[in-house]
Amino acid sequence: MDLTRPIAPDPYALLPRVPSFTLVSDDVADGAPLADQHSDAGDVSPHLRWEDIPAGTRSFVVNCFDPDAPTPAGYWHWTVFDLPATITTLATGAGQPDGARLPLPALQARHDGGGAGYTGAAPPPGDRAHRYVFAVHALDVESLGLTPEATPTAVAFNTLFHTIGRAVLTPTFQR
Template sequence: MPVDADTASLSIRGARRRRAREGLARHDGSRRSHRLSRTEENPVVVPLTRPLAPAPYTLLPAVPPFMLTSDDVRHGERLPDAHAAPPHPNVSPHLRWEGFPPQTRSFFVNVFDPDAPGPSGWWHWSVADLPVTTTSLARGAGSPDAERLPLGAFHLRGDDGVAGYVGAAPPPGDREHRYVFAVHALDIEHATISPETMPGAAACGATFHTIARALLVATYRR
């Protein structure tokens, strides 16, 4: 079938436009691919250099100390891997306390990392409503099933969202982190909180009823 000159010219121009569009698409795809591959091969590393956070309880009203010890953790020493987050066993350490005031009605226990790279540190474990007759927590008492807690005591959800103990897990390569184990002697038998209370809010509320405090600090880095 014969084709006139105008039709042939239109066909040629249309073919050129299609080839140009295809070429642009290939070029754009290649650029996207190149950008992705460069990002994957050379990820941006955000430096975590920052001032050292103060010891958290120096910022609160001063209260008398009492003694906190552990069969698993030594004050001022490295936290054993058994008490670090997965792939480590992630088991809460044994804790024992004594020398608290006779006016104590209950205990509140928590573990805090003031060196986490955020404005409010990181809460690893909180246990509320421990009766005054309780003077220790067995190794593994931080299990989410709460089977090793005394009757009436309960876990709060930590910053990981877990109602139980979550071990040390500082960013790889970051400086040494401090893990502050604290037992707060309270002048009330039951705290006005629930298992859904945020750990920071619970710690703040406990300050108003703390008559003495025992501390044990361990360190950990990866």
């Protein structure tokens, strides 16, 4: 593994700027290492809670992206969309493959490994620490009109046109 690869930019830096709001977690902290349960050793999505959301928010998209994955497109670990605006917390383990711990009508797109739900951090052994960007996007629509068969990239693309605010929390993981 070539450990001299340049560090990928913030995946949201080149998108239109939107107001920020607060994202916190009982399980992860900005810049701190993820616990093993949030890696592929456990595949347990972390607790996330957000507040100070923008006026006019009608739904949320929550996703986790590794911009440091050794691919040209990074790696999507989790994408939840059509999350009602009344929901401002996802419990630890909400990203189960069957979606049973998500409130209706929220849906999950498949992660880049092809499965449903949250898939944990899994950087190649010996690679530098990877960033796992957990983002909550406040949207001005109740639904993106997509199905669970939509790719995470398709969800992100459609999210772009409706985002009125974004909160980000970026822990790391290394083997």
